[in-house]
Amino acid sequence: MAPEFFNPNEDKPGGGPSGTGTPAGGPAGPQPAEAAQPAEPEQPGTRWSPRVVPPQAPGRTDAGPAPAYPSQPTLPPPMPPVQDGNLEPLRIPTAPQEDGTAADRVRIGLWGAPRSGKTTYLAALPIAAMQYQRHGQGNWLISGMTAEANTFLSDSVSKLAIQREFPGSTVAVTGMSWSFQGQEPGTGMMRRRTREPSFVLEIQDAPGEAFRPSNPLQTQVVDQLARSQGLIYLFDPLGDAQELTQSLTFFYSTLNELNTRIRDAGGHYRGRLPHHVSVCVAKFDHPDVFRPAVEAGWVTQDTVGSQLPRIPEHLSERYFQWLCDEFRGSTARLVRDGLANFFHPDRITYYATSAIGFRLNPQHVFDYRNYANEEIVDGVRRICTSPEPINVLEPLTDLERKIRTVRDARKGWRR
Template identity: 60%
Template sequence: MDDLYDPNRNDPTRNAPSGNGLNGNGLNGHDPNRNEPDRAAADGADNRGNTPTGDGPGTVPTPPVPDSVPNSTPERIPSGGPDADRIRIGLWGAPRSGKTTYLTALPLAAMQHQRYHDGGWNISGMTAEAGAFLSRGMDLLTRQRAFPEATMGVREMAWSIQGPKRKGRLGISGRRPSFVLDIQDAAGEVFGDGHPQQAQLVGQLARSHGLIYLFDPLGDAETATESFNFLQSTLTQLTAQVRNRQGLVDGRLPHYVSVCVAKFDHPDIFRPAVEAGWVTQDTVGAQLPRVPAEQGEKFFQWMCDDFRGANARLVRDALHAYFDPRRISYYATSAVGFRLTPQHVFDYRDYVQPIEVDGTSRLRTSPEPINVLEPLIDLEERIYRDRGRERGLGGRLGGKRR
């Protein structure tokens, strides 16, 4: 193969420096196992201290140093503090549960958060690719009013998320929340048993402190996307990895989990929830409907017991078996929200957001994400609070034994 080094080949380009000053051996242009002049010789002196002149046999040509990435904007190193101090949050769910749409809606939700709360949240990509994903997603939802394409394979990205300073005691400004959303935007099929990329995905989840789990009641009704099949397979491998590094807490996974009941805006989910009395409506602003935060867990229980049935109950049982129930919170989530009137108010007579245009699903109005950012904020708060408590006791996150 052309890219392998042949010691019998006299290839002068083998000693050419790369863009970072290192050759393929990780050395500064010189391989001690090869009978060739070193860097000093390339600068005009041979191994005997003599300086060759002219174009004779003693002359060592100096190849030009190419630009590694020509005409590109220099990329800064990722920020966010030491890796051990970062709060890392992962994302997972069954096929077509809305993971990519959730990620696409996240920066929009962060911008809109200040409408209803004090201060705003900022999201920035920790790599050029992650930053481009944010920009493309914002354009897709707000200008094109279209949904992102389904993810194929695994794409690793990391975003830095920072919030406003919290008020401490006596109203004094306190800490500024900050964490890393370290995700692999993976096709739901990757979470299935036997997929070649599943180990890579599970490894990322194992390194996370918190998890966003998207539960899709609509997809759960279909055999090919049943939530429990993909959940159980992932949990089995995740537990094995964490157990092998002695990270289990009382036999359970140490993660904090936000369970998001996805597609809350869909009529097949929203209408039954309204009729069952789970939904309240704001009286100000856009007058958006929502499931009250204190009812989140009971809403999920109803979803499993009365709305979906046996398979969903297995999802609930698995979550309680593998995670500490005290570390799980629940949300009714919609990445795109409801259609609003021209006066920017919810109307129960006409609230469906997506419509079909030339065979493509489009959004009728600009999205108003519901409980997209909030599960992340809650995870960061709980992890930070308990991490500080455990450090004060001489423990560490994920290592405390109760």
């Protein structure tokens, strides 16, 4: 006969619970350890029943208090939060619509020796734009693309026109973006149709010392010039006579570095630098520049309005040649030769420029007896009358027109 196996679910004689074999009211002595009934599996969201007795450890008796068990099982430590697995991929940010498209943007580099008037030139731009419709056939609106650019424009007008003071020298490289909207008469076959150019100007104002070869900022400013499509070069015929501000000191080193950048990038155009250049002969209003030019016969005068003096447009290049040959000297001639050597002559235009213009009499008319618009008050340079900038806006808008013409021609050729 096969041995009878113990069935824990079967009641045994003795009236005790199943599997105990202990008579009711019998002695409570030590009993062999027996397996307890397994607990019902836990369902999600349910709690443990305190009536369910967990299994005893081997060799443990019923004597002594039962161990305390939590009413809720101990959960494993939480997993670290998912950082981006459940998020939609983030696309690169796009420029706001008001910032303009790449095709509308024109990069112009501003270049010149210390005290050549770069910051004053930029400060005079909004004044020149407001006066443009009075002196010519057209109109220009300038506004900043950022709050900082608008602040510069507002402060510039206040500084020059109200406080009659020159802006302080630039001490750090400052980049600005300005929006230009214009109305100009058409030319050629389109002369009866008004041209309405619109572009965003990206310009950088850097201290003149940044163009010195030993200056740590030179790499940054040369990189910006290399990315530019056009350059405004301010030539100061007065500062060029001083050794510390000689144009050649800051000119050739920058030009050589610029040529290296363009060469390495394969960006030469017909063997020379590709930039369009506006050469601005600064401080045309200063007596030490203006009087010799008058005596040499370079200056003409308007017959209407404020009767302002000018260098005729067709004589501007020869005027610059004269300044370098007869007025300034050998270092200026090397600047002239360097411009002609590195840039295409048909991409260089010359201007006689003044950021503050001439002093006008109470009737707002030029008077050769008293035309100097700068005076020294308590050791500070001040502007005598409201500025009348000369050839400040034109070098910039002419650059934009030439750059746009070349760009459109390339598009047509590719088609």
